[in-house]
Amino acid sequence: MIQSVLSRLTGRPSSARVEREDALRHLQLMLAGGHDPTVQSVAGALGVAPDRAAAVLADLERRECVVFQAGRVTLTPTGQAYATHIIRAHRLWEQHLAQSSGVPPEQWHAHADRAEHRLSPDDVAALTERLGNPTHDPHGDPIPPPHGAVVPHHGMPLDELPVDQTARVTHVEDEPAMVFAELVMLGLYPGAIVRVVERGPHALGLWVDGEHVTLTPLMVHNVSVAPLAAPPAPAPVRLSALPIGRSATVAGLSPACRGTERRRLLDLGFVPGTVITAEMVSPSGDPTAYAVRGALIALRRTQARHVLIQPAPPEAEATS
Amino acid sequence: MNDHPANPALPRRAAGASPAAAAADAVLATAQALREQIGGEFHDRLAETIYGEAGRLADRAVTRPGAARRFDLDRAVDRIVTSRTWGFPLMIAIFALVFWVTIVGANVPSAMIASLLIDTLHPMLHRGADAVGLPWWLSGFLLDGVYLATAWVISVMLPPMAIFFPFFTLLEDLGYLPRMAFNLDNLFQKSGAHGKQALTMMMGYGCNAAGVVATRIIDSPRERLIAIITNNFSLCNGRWPTQILIASLFVGGVASPAVASVVSAGAVVGVALLGVLFTFGVSWALSRTVLKGEVSTFSLELPPYRPPRILQTLYTSLIDRTLYVLWRAVVWAAPAGAVIWLVANVHVGGLSIAERAIGALDPLGWVIGLNGVILVAYIIAIPANEIVIPTVLMLTALSVRSVAGMGAGPGVMFEADGAQVLAMLRAGGWTLLTGINLMLFSLLHNPCSTTIHTIYRETGSARWTAVATFLPLSLAFVVCAATAAAWRWLGLG
Secondary structure (H helix, E strand, O other): HHHHHHHHHOOOHHHHHHHHHHHHHHHHHHHOOOOOOOHHHHHHHHHHOHHHHHHHHHHHHOOOEEEEEEEEEOOOOOHEEEHHHHHHHHHHHHHHHHHHHOOOOOHHHHHHHOOOOOOOHHHHHHHHHHHHOOOOOOOOOEEEOOOOOOOOOEEHHOOOOOOOOOEEEEEOOOOOOHHHHHHHOOOOOOOEEEEEEEEEOOOOEEEOOEEEEEEEEHHHHHHEEEEOOOOOOOOOOEEOOOOOOOEEEEEOOOOOHHHHHHHHOOOHHHOOOEEEEEEEEEEOOOOOOOOOOEEEEEEEEEHHEEEEEOOOOHHHHHOO | OOOOOOOOOOOOOOOOHHHHHHHHHHHHHHHHHHHHOOOOHHHHHHHHHHHHHHHHHHHHHHHOOHHHHHHHHHHHHHHHHHHOOOOHHHHHHHHHHHHHHHHHHHHHHHHHHHHHHHHHHHHHHHHHHHHOOOOOOOOOOOOHHHHHHHHHHHHHHHHHHHHHHHHHHHHHHOOOHHHHHHHHHHHHHHHOOOOOOHHHHHOOOOOOHHHHHHHHHOOHHHHHHHHHHHHHOOOOOOOOHHHHHHHHHHHHOOOOOEEEEEEEHHHHHHHHHHHHHOOOOOOHHHHHOOOOOOOOOOEEOOOOOOOOOHHHHHHHHHHHHHHHHHHHHHHHHHHHHHHHHHHHHEEEEEEOOOOOOOHHHHHHHHOOOOOHHHHHHHHHHHHHHHHHHHHHHHHHHHOOOOOOOOOOOOOOOOOOHHHHHHHHHHHHOOOOOHHHHHHHHHHOOOOOOOHHHHHHHOOOOOOHHHHHHHHHHHHHHHHHHHHHHHHHOOOOO
């Protein structure tokens, strides 16, 4: 009682409500993935003892959100709608952080975990409108429509991609945050073009946007891809790889470049078809200045990684 | 409380759907499928296509005769200005020259203005007031308080700014300053800041208020706030005199006379460099804590070199920067002068307000290695750092009555030559620790009220203004208290 009064006063959801909502989200995601949720799995998802998880489930049953049928836990329509709202709020908030904040990618999930309990359906409606009704969160998970079903992301695990097959990354799992942070650093994000170069027992050699990276099995396990029937030829590479004095044509901006950053680069003229030349590097090593449409623009290496260029044809390199 | 089954605001849907609802579901499902088919990036595709098309039209219709040659010349200059060998030495040389010209060039006009406004006009006004028969408290309030503080600020502030700002604007106009940001960006990037902060820091050495206004060149919200909050750590020209005086009296006094001037100059440069270190450290901490969620982008255009338009530059830098900042400072200094005179002359129970405040703040002053006089001076001299030292001297003369013949009366700020000042300050209980901590406090303490007001105007946020004010102030207290504690623990004083 005191806690709920407190939560009313501070505007912060009570811990009991947070637990209920987290449990509902877990149940919905398990069911959507075709798995059977159990008391143990709920306990694991909430990080509590099984006794506590059972109490939360009993509470949810009393609130007509879940039903137990033949030993299996399923959601009622009310529970489903509630769970969908939580998942929708979570994924939209991640998209919001990606688009219009400076919060680093590895912290999106933790921020959204708190925001999902705070956002009302009206907040969520306003948010999706402001973001232009996005279909996927920045990890590649589909954002469920207000009353629609929660569907798992599609795509095959990167483990199963044959060597030399070009594919597009469709999903990068955001938990655990450490593994996700490493994947972000290597440039893996939904939309990146990858090709398996070699497959060893403990490591996977991968081309990502023209750069060679090595992934550990744990990292590989967290990436899903969709094979491309007609891969772009030649595959675009990153502007950061362009040597000083060379020119190239912009192929586009990487999908990992979002929000203000993306608009700024577009404003500066980094649009498909523009010819740019790497002019000079700062004496401190970064940034590099590029000649774009008669202007000299300095980009940091982290930004130049987000600009994709057509690799120069071999004969042009020979003459320059 | 939560007696509803779930969230009451969620619309519930009947379990058994009617044919109409089924049809609606089919429409929604089709819409969803279409949306997935289009994909989430069509906004971007649209924007890219528009930009791309505009570029193609421009390429077809616009010719730029002679542009290529200009471009080549610019690149040749750039290769020197941003080269690994010459980039940094050139930068240091240019700014050493600007500072040297400012300091040397400002001495003469500063002394002239001071002798006119303070040594000649001030006594004249007093004689005039006596002749008209103004009561002592009115002439004291107006002439010793309001007039003297304003005259002081003008004489210290105007000449350096009138030299420094035009130089700065010339370099800006020429196109050199963006190259400097380009050279230094990596350093700032590592502390989460923008290369252009190098320019706003430089501006801050002239005046922090002008430095804060100059952060408009940084178009990324997070980096701009960092530049605003840390600009205070660039010693402004109102604080240089304090540093130089205290360094020569206390730090230089410790060394043997032969090297005294070198040691005291080294101490001032050391404090300025410490300010740079604090800028990087605080930038780093801010970008990883309170400012983490702010949007951050980087863009730096290196414009073509242009021959500077000297007259126009002189005009705009005088009007836009020098007079603007000076006017603000005067507006703040006049009331401060009034307050300074009042606290020294209004008596409560036999003691002036100033003496009571000094007594009350002395214990706190001791903890941070300063004294009550300095703290009171910093409180009433918030409007302008220029009048801190004159106020300190006046308050010391007021509280140390044993020093006969010093001072110009209660509430009248003054300056005196080195030996006299040193004798008086020592009588007031000053030690080497007091000197060092005053230098640290002067570097780190809160910005002056002109700057605080400017920060509020630029950020439009009371919260960031409060951070920019109290963060440096608490840093100053912590650093000074730590220095004092270490000093006493080591048994140095």
